[in-house]
Amino acid sequence: MILSKTAIGLLCVLLLFSIFMASLLNLIATDHNxxxxxxxxxxxxxxxxxxxxxxxxxxxxxxxxxxxxxxxxxxxxxxxxxxxxxxxxxxxxxxxxxxxxxxxxxxxxxxxxxxxxxxxxxxxxxxxxxxxxxxxxxxxxxxxxxxxxxxxxxxxxxxxxxxxxxxxxxxxxxxxxxxxxxxxxxxxxxxxxxxxxxxxxxxxxxxxxxxxxxxxxxxxxxxxxxxxxxxxxxxxxxxxxxxxxxxxxxxxxxxxxxxxxxxxxxxxxxxxxxxxxxxxxxxxxxxxxxxxxxxxxxxxxxxxxxxxxxxxxxxxxxxxxxxxxxxxxxxxxxxxxxxxxxxxxxxxxxxxxxxxxxxxxxxxxxxxxxxxxxxxxxxxxxxxxxxxxxxxxxxxxxxxxxxxxxxxxxxxxxxxxxxxxxxxxxxxxxxxxxxxxxxxxxxxLDAGVVFQAIFGTLLLVNVIPLVVLRLQRYPPKYHRRLPYRLWHHVLRRVWLLSKIDRIFYPIVLYAIYIPIGPWAIGELIDGYIGVVFAWGIVIKGTLLPEPFTYMYGSVQMMFVQIPLIFVLAYCLENRLFVYNLRGLKLLLRNFPFIFLLSIQLLLAYFFWLEYGTMAFLFGPLRTWSIALTVLLWYKTMTLPPDYCRKLIKLNELPS
Structure with a gap:
């Protein structure tokens, strides 16, 4: 009997989960004699x-x-x-x-x-x-x-x-x-x-x-x-x-x-x-x-x-x-x-x-x-x-x-x-x-390893689905049952978003930058300038391998970067299929973007209170990501008509 792709995928997930649980139970075993x-x-x-x-x-x-x-x-x-x-x-x-x-x-x-x-x-x-x-x-x-x-x-x-x-x-x-x-x-x-x-x-x-x-x-x-x-x-x-x-x-x-x-x-x-x-x-x-x-x-x-x-x-x-x-x-x-x-x-x-x-x-x-x-x-x-x-x-x-x-x-x-x-x-x-x-x-457990695992998982969740959808030639098909139909509707919008170069590449490149590039440059201690990376903090000529940075980055991934994809997909739907919105209706339609932007502004404000003006201004993780969010939203909402017609045709392709 030939197994379906879904069944094979489910078996792989169960196998990985079983390996993970076995490793976890071994690490926290208290009956070691x-x-x-x-x-x-x-x-x-x-x-x-x-x-x-x-x-x-x-x-x-x-x-x-x-x-x-x-x-x-x-x-x-x-x-x-x-x-x-x-x-x-x-x-x-x-x-x-x-x-x-x-x-x-x-x-x-x-x-x-x-x-x-x-x-x-x-x-x-x-x-x-x-x-x-x-x-x-x-x-x-x-x-x-x-x-x-x-x-x-x-x-x-x-x-x-x-x-x-x-x-x-x-x-x-x-x-x-x-x-x-x-x-x-x-x-x-x-x-x-x-x-x-x-x-x-x-x-x-x-x-x-x-x-x-x-x-x-x-x-x-x-x-x-x-x-x-x-x-x-x-x-x-x-x-x-x-x-x-x-x-x-x-x-x-x-x-x-x-x-x-x-x-x-x-x-x-x-x-x-x-x-x-x-x-x-x-x-x-x-x-x-x-x-x-x-x-x-x-x-x-x-x-x-x-x-x-x-x-x-x-x-x-x-x-x-x-x-x-x-x-x-x-x-x-x-x-x-x-x-x-x-x-x-x-x-x-x-x-x-x-x-x-x-x-x-x-x-x-x-x-x-x-x-x-x-x-x-x-x-x-x-x-x-x-x-x-x-x-x-x-x-x-x-x-x-x-x-x-x-x-x-x-x-x-x-x-x-x-x-x-x-x-x-x-x-x-x-x-x-x-x-x-x-x-x-x-x-x-080792808190540092846990923080790294959470950060790495969220990073993959941010990038891999978007890349997979971009490589998929035909749109995800709709399902008759309501819960699945809603999910596939969202998935189809994200699939359309992945086809837009001016949106796809900035999201992916920024996600790749996060584990590599500096997150902030500022006065981390009074009188001393330091640089924050995902993998540690450089200050006073010393590298402090502070694993909590991974948890700090995980907050950004969980509450900003991943939601940004769905917010932009929702905005894309407004651009392609909703017409003649003005006043309060237009404001309500953009509420997800406004809410996400508010979260980013709040996180950036907290970072400013914690580390000062320099870290706020030279902060690619918290501050600069605000500019990226606004730019991507603007590009989504101002797609040229020809580009919109092309996306609508893609959406009409058979699943």
Missing amino acids: FYTEANNEGINYTKSLGNKYGAISDSTENIVWFLQISDIHISIFRDPGRISQFQQFCDNTVRRINPALVLATGDLTDAKAKDNLGSSQVKTEWVYYHNIIKESGVTDDTIWLDIRGNHDNFNVGTLHSQENYFRNYSVQGIVHAKSYVYYLDKNGVRVAFLGVDACPEPGLRRPFNFIGLLDEEEQETIKNLKLEAETKADHIVWFGHYPTSCILSMEKDSQRLDLRKLIGSSHGSQAYVCGHLHSMGGLVPKMYTKQQRGYLELELGDWKDNRMFRLAAIDHGHFSFVDQKHNTWPLLLVTNPKHAKYVMPGREPLHLVPESTHVRILAFSDVSVTNVQISFDKISWMKCRHTEGPLYACQWLPDLFKTGLHTLYVKATDELDKEAFIEHPFSLDGTLLNFEIFPRILLM
Whole structure:
């Protein structure tokens, strides 16, 4: 049986889609058995940890806890609550929880202009950040580890430039300009907190500052810090602003540092905690995954809009965490048994859990906690004994839960009768819970590759159909069914448009220019002229391979260049088949063109606010495309009568 062209095309599409989905699922797989891959090393490491910590009982030893806060975005222009509630966090929350340290993972200040488009460092915002920490006295009893985010790097020419206020107004910037490590040795637990500063140098104004960049020097620094941490600590907690999916390493000797591989190469690495993505505007509130090397990557929701912070603990070598909204009490964290979703074989002494004698829970409130209870069936509740500090313990019989997945229910009450209730799944035989698909995609793929793929796809969509239609000798045939008939009607108009040289060649040539030529020339940093290309940005004699340019170009392709083809096809129909239009009718007929032109003007205006007059005037992507749109519309609407008659005859050819 001979297959039709449609069937063959459909099979090809399905084949390509299947290959794509198989590759995607392989990239975001979280069931990669790191422990089996490094079996001997994992056994030796976890056995050594188990021997060091001993049995898990109700002892208050061998446990430390810490906090994380991210994307504070202190601003003098918007939402004063960010500042006042951040002060509350330092004054009250940190004092009540009394962590060993606090991680502040970037975007400490907003650095955005009053119009919300321009971007530059605002000294007053840094002074607020500095004074709140200083006046609260939070650093008297707690270690504060802060690191830069992309907003803290807007319009910063060099690390030593005057605009780099992180040096003078942060806690760690005076000592550590970029990546660093801090060692915590407390209560029998030795942890290295390794901060990764991936802010590019120079730091451009927004939006070309979304992807982190590790240059050759920083790659070597991080490697050395990791080697040092392995010798001085039992556990490594990595922290930074950008997720690993948003960090690009520059090539050195035709090789690039694989940050995920570097983190995962040490059995002591338990987690990489970060911010930056703001939980995708709250759409992905639990953006967690286990990377294929076996460690956790945990993005924390922002303080900016959602007032989130994280409590994490290492208890007898087991890493646990919970994310909490500010001023929500009581706060509970189960540290034994370990949450089933977040177990890390080969990195934690998991064999201690089935041998443990007590369930262990950290409980905090802004007033005294009066009662903590647990249940394995929500019918019979057992009261936990308060040991010391925030630790509550309750005896249990692990042998009753040897196989399968089980749920521990915990509820706590404080003296103001505020209650907290959590469900905590666990297993003792290695039964795992799956991570959600969207967090895995956002944290496990390479954002730069995704941006390039989107840009390339839109570029092909802009060019190939137009070229194919131009090569087609006869017009697409009409279909009897209404939806298909409407589509083929549009397709026929685009086919006619592709036959007009003065329209076809400018559209195709401009589409070819976009991935090759410069998009804008302007003052990308105060005092420095730079050139923006699709494949990177040239400034100060340095090429910054900023992949977000592809996303910026994708916006142009999606909302301007591709719609332009259909708008011109619609205008061509008006020119060929609609007569004697005047006044309001003429205006309504040209509404699609006016709407498209308005979008372009708005995008160009935003670009002017972001990068100034020079970039606006020398901006082939945003500004000059307006002139191209107007020119093509004018040429379409003023086609000579002879040319119009020729096109009408083409339209009348049999399909």
